[in-house]
Amino acid sequence: MLCILMLSGCSFDAKREKTLFAMDTEIELAIYGKKKALERAETEIARLSEKYSVENLEIAIKNYDAETEEILNTATKIKEETNGAFDVNVAPIMRIWGFYSHEFGEKNYRIPTSLEIEEALATASSGQYVDLGGIAKGYIADRVKEYLVENGVHHAIIDLGGNVLVI
Numbered sequence: 001m002l003c004i005l006m007l008s009g010c011s012f013d014a015k016r017e018k019t020l021f022a023m024d025t026e027i028e029l030a031i032y033g034k035k036k037a038l039e040r041a042e043t044e045i046a047r048l049s050e051k052y053s054v055e056n057l058e059i060a061i062k063n064y065d066a067e068t069e070e071i072l073n074t075a076t077k078i079k080e081e082t083n084g085a086f087d088v089n090v091a092p093i094m095r096i097w098g099f100y101s102h103e104f105g106e107k108n109y110r111i112p113t114s115l116e117i118e119e120a121l122a123t124a125s126s127g128q129y130v131d132l133g134g135i136a137k138g139y140i141a142d143r144v145k146e147y148l149v150e151n152g153v154h155h156a157i158i159d160l161g162g163n164v165l166v167i
Helices: 002-008 035-051 057-062 066-081 091-096 114-125 133-150
Strands: 015-022 025-032 156-160 163-166
Touching: 015 035, 025 035, 025 133, 035 133, 066 133, 091 114, 133 156, 133 163
Parallel strands: none
Antiparallel strands: 015 025, 025 156, 156 163
16 A cells, blocks of 8 residues: 555656757657657757758857857867867868868768868868867757756656767
């Protein structure tokens, strides 16, 4: 009888799952909570992945806001902690290797010449062009986690293409 009384005081949320495609990868969300929390998490992922995509990054930088400042400050801190091993100013280097498929219409990877690499490194060191691909998924996972926790979700798996965060 005691077990029945104890279990009747517990509430179990249904498991809800969603698979979507964003940031050039498959994303899987699994939460134990309300359907609305899962839908809003999906909306937040779409918003952030659109905002910080390579195609729209220039707009995000021009419309600099607190959110963009936070992600850039975090990137700067990581760059300092890694003695420059992590650096978001890699866009010119990524471009010459052909990683920005939106510019080429299709994936067109290639090995650049030594001169192209030198020029790209000089441009990268200017800090004018950033690529947040190395930090965006983690940032988005953290934001989704915060949102889910604030909305009563106590158990979830957020898998952003292999970048996994568990609540």
